[in-house]
Amino acid sequence: xxxxxxxxxxxxxxxxxxxxxxxxxxxxxxxxxxxxxxxxxxxxxxxxxxxxxxxxxxxxxxxxxxxxxxxxxxxxxxxxxxxxxxxxxxxxxxxxxxxxxxxxxxxxx
Numbered sequence: 001x002x003x004x005x006x007x008x009x010x011x012x013x014x015x016x017x018x019x020x021x022x023x024x025x026x027x028x029x030x031x032x033x034x035x036x037x038x039x040x041x042x043x044x045x046x047x048x049x050x051x052x053x054x055x056x057x058x059x060x061x062x063x064x065x066x067x068x069x070x071x072x073x074x075x076x077x078x079x080x081x082x083x084x085x086x087x088x089x090x091x092x093x094x095x096x097x098x099x100x101x102x103x104x105x106x107x108x109x
Contacts, residue, residue, distance in 0.1 A: 003045035007058040011067040017058060019086040024108040025056040026101065029072070029079040031063050036095050037078045043098045044080075047105070054109045084108050 007017055009027060018025045028044045030037035048057035062069040062077060072081060072088075080092040082104050090104045 003048045003057075005048040005052050005057065006045060007056060009058040009060040009065070009068070011065045014060070014065075014068045017056065018083050021056055021083070021086075023054065023056055024082060024084040024089070024105060025058060026051075026105065027081050027083065028057075028059045029062050029069055029074045029077055029081070030059055031061060031077055033063075034077050040078045040080075040095055043096075043101070046098060047101050050102075051105060051109070055105050082108065 009017055018027060026044075026047060028037075028040065030040070044057060044059065047055075051057065060068055062074055076093055078094065078096075080096060080101070081088055082090045082101075089108060092100065
């Protein structure tokens, strides 16, 4: 992970880091072999840096942490889900622009 502000999410910490978070959380579901995921990574890092202190940004490797991916019906990647108060607020599938993420996050913070 390039950015220090991105949290590495796992099956074991997902509930504490995302569901129980007191700030909105943007979760990038990705895999090492996924080229579009790699293309999206700089955007995710930029969002993490820009919204530091207002929004938590995390990445979950679906190959290593299948339970959370299955629970959220992740069938294609990259998928980015924005949570607030433990609830899904918005789901993006495929490459998504920084402006689309920002528009959603700005409504929640």
